[in-house]
Amino acid sequence: MKLRLVVIVGSTRSGRFGPTVARWFVQQAAKRAELVVDVIDLAAADLPPTLTDTDEPTPATVAVLAPRLAAADAFAVVTPEYNCSFPASLKTALDWYYDEWHAKPVAIVAYGRESGGLYAVAQLRQVFAELQAVTIRNTVTLPCYWEQFAADGSWPRKGTGYDAAAKLLLDQLVWWGQALRDARTKHPYQP
Secondary structure (H helix, E strand, O other): EEEEEEEEOOOEEEEEEEEHHHHHHHHHHOOOOEEEEEEEEEEHOOOOOOOOEEEEEEEEEEOOOOOOOOOOOEEEEEEEEEEOOHHHHHHHHHHHHHHOOOOOOOOEEEEEEOOOHHHHHHHHHHHHHHHOEEEOOOOEEEHHEEEEOOOOOOOOOOOOOOHHHHHHHHHHHHHHHHHHHHHHHOOOOOO
């Protein structure tokens, strides 16, 4: 049975680079016969910035996204680094859901200036631990990503090492995805 990988595009900023990185990562994931990929772009998800109280109705856009997240066996988060952190749109998306993240692996693909998004990665690891998800040790970080265009305008140019990093990350994500799915099937997760 194939693993369902949900790739989340975390940036909603005008002129964002996230969709370019996400397309590249989805192309890498599509090479894996054991994966089925679903992409959630937070710019299109239109999640409300204000969380409701527990006795208030769930907003429609939140309810629509919940089954897609719940059906995931694994996640890959594509995030920029803004001011040594990840964007508010991604934090909002993480906070709207809780059970959907439990006992599932999360890969992080980050991009930014010289750090390549490592500060955002570190903070996301803390948040996902609180959501009882398992972050993959390896990450794909893309420092100074704007310098990686080929002469024909394609991204990334050959020789960046990004494809090899993505393969290693996906190898680990598939292993954790299968192991945690098997565990959830045999022993439903109880937080």
